[in-house]
Amino acid sequence: MLQELLFSLPQVLIDGLALGAIYAVVALGYTMVYGILQLINFAHGEIFMTGAFIGTGFFIMLMGMSWAAAIPQLLLFIIVILITASFTGLIGVGMERVAYRPLRGAPRLIPLITAIGISFILQDVIRFIAELTTGRYILTGPSLFSDQITISFSSISSWFNNASFKTSFLIVLITAILLMVALDYFVNRTKWGTAIRAVSLDRETASLMSINVNKVISTTFFVGSALGGATGVLFAMQYGTIDPYIGFILGLKAFIAAVLGGIGNIRGAMLGGILLGVMEMFAAANLSVLTGGIFGAEYKDVFAFAILIIVLIFRPEGLLGKPTAEKV
Structure with missing residues (x-):
């Protein structure tokens, strides 16, 4: 069994890093909004999906032009x-x-239901626009960075198989890392980042210190949504086919990544996304081996949600999160 697991390990790590980088950047949008508003923005997965369609549309439009x-x-x-x-x-x-500002201060369940409603609206709007313009709602983007690269691990050891990937994998990984580093710098080294952290700690006191809370919250939504849309372009380029419903399950998994790393913790979201992507690819490749054929690759989603349950039971604050005390 060990030899079978090691044989597929190089390919698992490559595929897991690509998927994990996407989870990580989408998870940043969840964790930024939660850090300020204590709101789980379940429409963020549909922002990611919208970015995938906008990016694919621009690719198709630009590549259709001679210049x-x-x-x-x-x-x-x-x-x-x-x-x-x-x-x-x-x-x-x-x-x-x-949708959210008028509900600020309302019971948490109301904005949560609103977020779910917005996600359904975005799904149907994108599906309507896609069918109106192309006649179908499942799109295949243009093939970019599709050259295949093979790394020979078998020459190093017979325990490992060779691994192959498209050059788009390198673009996705490098771009995701640059986005995460840029966000970390923005939050921890700039005036706007200081304002975001101040509002996250105490919104009322921050407003008394002449911080425009509404502007800070709008900036947070802009940055988080921009990251989500950019990640949608990376997803469309790496995996090719997109539809209006890709944001639902991927958004849930990015939320799991945020919880795994510590919801509200930016570096935790990065770590959680990478770990979840690698573990999910490991499950997809080896679950049949580990369970003697009882479970196959189709159960990798179950594996992801099982991780969420385990984390919530044993470390609800996440890997890098800190326990918080409720004031009574």
């Missing part, structure tokens, strides 16, 4: 990801202004 053929693929990718991040950031700001 775009002269643009290097990397530059085209940077242009699309910046445009998409800007659009989804503005959608996030509008969502906060219209």
Whole structure:
């Protein structure tokens, strides 16, 4: 059994890192909003999905133009990801202004139900627009960075199999790391980041210290939604096919990643996303071996939610989170 597990380990690590990086960046949106408003924004998965459709639409539009053929693929990718991040950031700001701000101070269940309602609205709006413009709601994006690279591990040891990946894997991983590092710098080294942390600690006191709380919250939604939209572009480029419902299950898993790392903790969300992606790919490749064929790769989602239950039972604050005391 051990040899079978090690044989697939290189490919598992590569696939897990790509998926985990996507989970990590989406989880950052959850953890930023929760850190300030104590709100689980379940519509964030649909922001990710919207970004995937906007990015794919721009890719298709630009690559259909003759002058775009002269643009290097990397530059085209940077242009699309910046445009998409800007659009989804503005959608996030509008969502906060219209749906969440009027409910600020209401019982927590009401904004939660509102977030679920917004997610259904976004799903149907994107499906309607996709069918209106293309005649179908399942889209396949253009093939970018599709060259295959193979790393020979079998020459090092017979215990390991070779691993292969598309060059898009490197783009996804590097871009996700840059986004996470940039966000960490923004939150911990800038004035806006200081304001965000101040509002997160005590909203009322921050407002007394001349911090514009509404502007800070809008900025948080913009940054979180922009990251979610950019990650949607990475997902569409890496996995090719998208539909209006990809945000639901991926959003739930990104939420699990945020809880695993410590909801409200930015670095915890990064760690939780990477760990969850690697563990999920490990389960997909080896669950049949570990259970003697009883469970197959289709049970990898069950594996992810089992991790959530275990974390909530034994360490509800997450890996990097800190226990908080309720004031009574």
